[in-house]
Amino acid sequence: MQLDEAKRRFIEGWGTLGSAWGVSRTMAQVHALLLVSVGALSTEDIMDQLQISRGNANMNVRALMDWGIVRKELRPGERREFFSAEKDIYKVATLILKERRKRELEPLMRVLGEINQVEPSPTVSAEEAAAFTQMMSSIQSFANLADRTASTLIKADENWFLSTFMKLMRPGP
Structure with missing residues (x-):
């Protein structure tokens, strides 16, 4: 080619x-x-x-x-x-991760924090309110884990990032 x-x-x-x-x-x-x-x-x-x-x-x-x-x-x-x-692909990946975190994850976490608890109302049963609250709590837990992971990757040095990535890419036993 x-x-x-x-x-x-x-x-x-x-x-x-x-x-x-x-x-x-x-x-x-x-x-x-x-x-x-x-x-x-x-x-x-x-x-x-x-x-x-x-x-x-x-x-x-x-x-x-x-x-x-x-x-x-x-x-x-x-x-x-x-x-x-920027030609350093590790730096590019880190900068993209930072930007995506800022544009996608942080706004989601703000919204989840605002709607964490809901109360039953005349049009919504206690069961529906509890199910909603449980789902939002699960999503918030996952978003917090994603945020911590992103933060760790952003702060990590190039060698740590590469070795961790390579371990993740290895085929299992």
Whole structure:
């Protein structure tokens, strides 16, 4: 397989994976393009290589910068901005985990904390209220475990993360 074809397939695959992370396909494709680029790319380079509009390129680069996985590079004498991706994949995974925790887990935990206890009302039986409270308690326990796990992974150093990940990936006996 030629390098250009391999890059194209990686960018498409990363775009599909990004959809599973809850980000747009284009945002993930911009990230993939920057990951496999040797040097920083301008907005025009991104537009050209992905065949997307300037607005789409700008919006997705800014979002990736908000996630902390892309940074802007300024070059003396250049009016254009250039962008590069964090190349340390462990750091990328940690930054993505942090952002997903902030955007998904923390809001869920706030809502669960607010609705932890409900009381029976004229339209809801004590049995229904108890079942709801029990389910919310179970979900909150799971969310707390997920939060503690995410916190541990975020704080862990690269070697610990890699060795733990590799242990998890080993086939069982």
